[in-house]
Amino acid sequence: MNVETDKKNLQENPESRVNLLGQSETALKDFFAGLNEKPFRARQILQWIHQRNVDAFDEMTDLSKNLREQLVQVASVQLPKVISEQKSADGTVKWLFESGAGQAVETVFIPEPDRGTLCISSQVGCALDCAFCATGAQGFNRNLNVDEIIGQVTHANRNLPIRPNGKPAVTNVVFMGMGEPLANFRNVLQALELLLSDFAYGLSRRRITVSTSGVVPNIEKLGDQQNVSLAVSLHAPNDELRDRLVPINRMHPISELLAACWRYAAKRANRFITFEYVMLRDVNDSLQHADELAELLAGHPAKVNLIPFNPFQGNEFQRSRTAAIRDFQNRLRERGLVATTRKTRGDDIDAACGQLAGKVRDRVRVRLSEKRRRTTTA
Numbered sequence: 358m359n360v361e362t363d364k365k366n367l368q369e370n371p372e373s374r375v376n377l378l379g380q381s382e383t384a385l386k387d388f389f390a391g392l393n394e395k396p397f398r399a400r401q402i403l404q405w406i407h408q409r410n411v412d413a414f415d416e417m418t419d420l421s422k423n424l425r426e427q428l429v430q431v432a433s434v435q436l437p438k439v440i441s442e443q444k445s446a447d448g449t450v451k452w453l454f455e456s457g458a459g460q461a462v463e464t465v466f467i468p469e470p471d472r473g474t475l476c477i478s479s480q481v482g483c484a485l486d487c488a489f490c491a492t493g494a495q496g497f498n499r500n501l502n503v504d505e506i507i508g509q510v511t512h513a514n515r516n517l518p519i520r521p522n523g524k525p526a527v528t529n530v531v532f533m534g535m536g537e538p539l540a541n542f543r544n545v546l547q548a549l550e551l552l553l554s555d556f557a558y559g560l561s562r563r564r565i566t567v568s569t570s571g572v573v574p575n576i577e578k579l580g581d582q583q584n585v586s587l588a589v590s591l592h593a594p595n596d597e598l599r600d601r602l603v604p605i606n607r608m609h610p611i612s613e614l615l616a617a618c619w620r621y622a623a624k625r626a627n628r629f630i631t632f633e634y635v636m637l638r639d640v641n642d643s644l645q646h647a648d649e650l651a652e653l654l655a656g657h658p659a660k661v662n663l664i665p666f667n668p669f670q671g672n673e674f675q676r677s678r679t680a681a682i683r684d685f686q687n688r689l690r691e692r693g694l695v696a697t698t699r700k701t702r703g704d705d706i707d708a709a710c711g712q713l714a715g716k717v718r719d720r721v722r723v724r725l726s727e728k729r730r731r732t733t734t735a
């Protein structure tokens with residue numbers, strides 16, 4: 358094939374070019390080494406894409422003309438495609454991003470006077486099947502790649518108004534959308550590198566939170582490698598109840614999970630770990646449960662964030678009564694813990710915690726239905 362045909366093919370099939378959107382500085386240095394270019398090119402590209410919002414290589418004026426031409430041939434910058442954008446009465450914004458095969462993931466922006474928090478997805482669905490979660494109920498299809506994870510932040514910053522101080526809209530990122538981030542460890546780690554890089558998003562570790570339902574071995578690894586803020590979805594103060602609500606507990610019980618948490622906190626000068634606790638009426642919301650929870654966490658660098666359960670279709674749980682949530686929180690405080698209750702945001706557009714369902718084709722179900730189709734048509 359001659360060069361001209363090659364060029365034509367690349368233009369017609371942009372997917373065959375490397376997408377630079379999700380490449381961290383380390384990955385870009387390797388990429389430029391392959392083009393016989395100096396490592397500092399990596400930082401230039403990061404700044405163009407993530408800080409100056411320029412995707413067209415021919416507009417990247419501090420790159421040599423020759424390099425710009427080469428990049429057009431072999432690389433591209435492609436953001437995930439937006440299917441829809443919805444705005445809630447309280448200012449919350451929810452986007453649905455296409456993730457192939459008729460599927461989609463969701464991202465939510467939550468504006469507050471002092472910050473703008475983006476809640477991002479890490480997987481198409483989730484395999485961990487927590488009893489009260491809309492994402493879990495949909496099943497699991499695949500991990501998002503780094504472009505698809507970081508692209509949620511890129512899109513939000515490019516489409517939301519800048520803050521009064523002239524800075525981009527997203528000041529905080531939480532991995533609390535669809536999926537279990539620590540089950541997509543390698544890609545989440547690379548996305549974290551971009552969020553933390555001064556040449557990309559430049560966020561501090563305090564402003565990035567990874568939320569996990571308890572993939573214990575990867576809590577250890579995260580502590581060794583990126584050590585951002587950690588939130589743990591505890592939801593029950595004993596193994597019997599947690600086994601039912603958060604099935605991964607059967608593999609990594611509470612004692613093992615908490616031991617990993619305290620080691621994680623110790624690596625960060627004992628910065629607090631947030632324990633999320635969804636308030637389910639008459640399931641985990643009694644004062645005895647609060648006492649048991651205080652017993653587990655008191656004396657450790659722990660904060661508790663109570664999340665009033667957000668209902669979704671087909672789920673039988675109910676939100677705890679307001680008085681029960683208040684009493685539970687007070688009991689934790691009396692026992693010396695820092696405890697807050699999360700304000701429900703964006704529930705009029707199904708953007709509240711645990712309501713993110715996107716569009717997921719569960720892998721097992723897809724395989725079964727294909728098998729059935731094959732046997733009935735055979």
Ligand code: SAH
Nearest residue numbers: 490533536537568569570590633667710711
């Ligand atoms: N997989 C990760 C992060 C995504 S879920 C995790 O489980 O931590 C983000 C938070 O929303 C978790 O604390 C999760 O338990 C909570 N959540 C899930 N379903 C919910 C619901 N229906 N109502 C309220 N919170 C929910």
Ligand code: SF4
Nearest residue numbers: 483486487490493570
């Ligand atoms: Fe997955 Fe988190 Fe939902 Fe559990 S709560 S099913 S881990 S997304």
